[in-house]
Structure formats: C-alpha cells, structure tokens
Amino acid sequence: MQLSATPYEERLTAPRSWWLISFLVGVSFALILLPFGTLPLLGGLVGGTAAAAVVASAYGSPRIRVVGDSLIAGEAKIPVAVLGATEVLDAEEARAWRTHKADTRAFLLLRAYIPTALRVEVTDPQDPTPYLYLSTREPERLAAAIEAARTAHA
Template sequence: MEPSAARYDERLTAPPSWWGIAALIAVAGGLITLPMGPLPMLGGVIGAGALAAAGVSSYGSARIRVVADSLVAGEARIPVSALGEAEVLDAEEARAWRLHKADPRAFMLLRSYVPTALRVEITDPDDPTPYVYVSTRDPKALAAALNAVRAA
C-alpha cells in the first residue's frame, strides 16, 4: 500500500429517514407559501427543500480517515504518535461516554444516528485534550488501522 493511501475511510452519512424529513420540510415550505399563489408555492417548495437538503448533506458529510500517520476526524488532523490506546465502544458504552462520562475538554466527532464509537486517549503532554471520541460504524476496523500505523 502506498504511504498516501488511506488505511481507513468512512463517511458518516445521514440515515434515509433524515432525507424523508427534508422532503417534509419542502412540502411545509410549499404549504406556507400556498396562499400567495402557485409560483410562490413552487418557490417555497424549492427553497425549503434546498435548505433542508443542504443541512442534511452537510451534517452527513463528516469523514473519518487514517491517512499516512494521522487520524483525520472531520476537520481535525491528529498524529498517531500523539494517540494512546484505542477503546472500542459498543452502543451502551458509547452512549455513556456521550453523556455522563464525557469530558468537556475532549474532541468529539459524534453523530447521534451512529450507535458505536471509538475512544482514543491523547498522550501528548502539551495537549489539554484528554481523549478523542469518534462515532464510527466499524470501531474495530478503525482501531486496527490506528494500530497498523503505530506498528509501522
């Protein structure tokens, strides 16, 4: 595998039900503008639908990658050398780390519609962030990719 190739790549896409909600928002935009006539109603459908679709697409475009020697989670790029042991979290543990176990200083890329996650300690003494919490549909594969980079 070439050094620049991603060892792990996942996009946290929004579930289909969210797209259904975006369609309902488009219908609501049309209903709101219906008293103004057919052209404003069409504009309301298109405008509300476009805004709702843009919101769902934007929220569902978060990517998690392990590239070269870094974990890229959303906008964050963290060198694997600054990461400690990875902890695979099942749905129950992931929920606990999102709620009562959460540290406000932690970096969290979480999506409520992804039940499982990976929690990785930050070992850099100069970084006040205690850990990275990343929602992922395949936490074992992400942990394996991080371990493979660490071993290389």
C-alpha cells in the same frame, strides 16, 4: 510517501429519515407560500427541500480517515504518534461516554444516529484534550488502522 498498511476511510452518512424530513420542510415552505400562488408554492417546495437537504448533508456526512501518519476526523487532523490506547465502544458504552462519563475537554465527533464509537486516548502532554470520541460504524477496523499507522511510522 507511504500510506498506512491498513488504510481507512468512512463517511458518516445521514440516515434516510433525514432526507424525508428535508422533503417535509419543503412541503412546509410550500404551504406557507400557498396564499401567494402556484409559482411561490413550487419555489417554496423546491427551495425549502434543497436548503434542508444541504443542511442535512453538511452536518450528517463528516469523514474519518487514517492517511499516512495522521488521523483525520471531521475538521481535526491528529498525528497518530500522539494517540494512545483505543477502546471500542458498543452501543451501551458509547452512550455512557456521550453522557455521564464524558469529559468536557474531549474532542467529540458525535453522531447520535451511529450507535457504536471508538475512544482514543491523546498522549501529547501539550494537548489538553484527554481523548477523542469518534462515532463510527466500524470501530474495530478504525482501531486496527490507527495501530497499523502508528507502528508503520514509529
């Protein structure tokens, strides 16, 4: 099995501020449990911080990959053969496609903390999804990897 000529992998890691917020959630739990003593207070701090960090990590860290003849975005796996034109979206255009230009049938791997994105048309007539909106820090590289995979497996 041959991999695409331009392999691509990106993890959309959560911003640093989310980790501070996770700690503050732990502090909140500790303050709630303060009347019950020192051990519950420490348990609230550790447990609350850990629970909030797990949630931040799970939501804030999806992966986008181009592997072989497939684009894998979060939990979606799409063959590159059914993908059409790509459009690199700067911060302003990405905001427009997240709001007033958005189609409710589109697949969105949307992370508001990432300002740029890539819009990829879906050309499969059997699929009602008109396009994929993928938040990415490197939209040009992702577009090139999709194109390289498409031509390698055409």
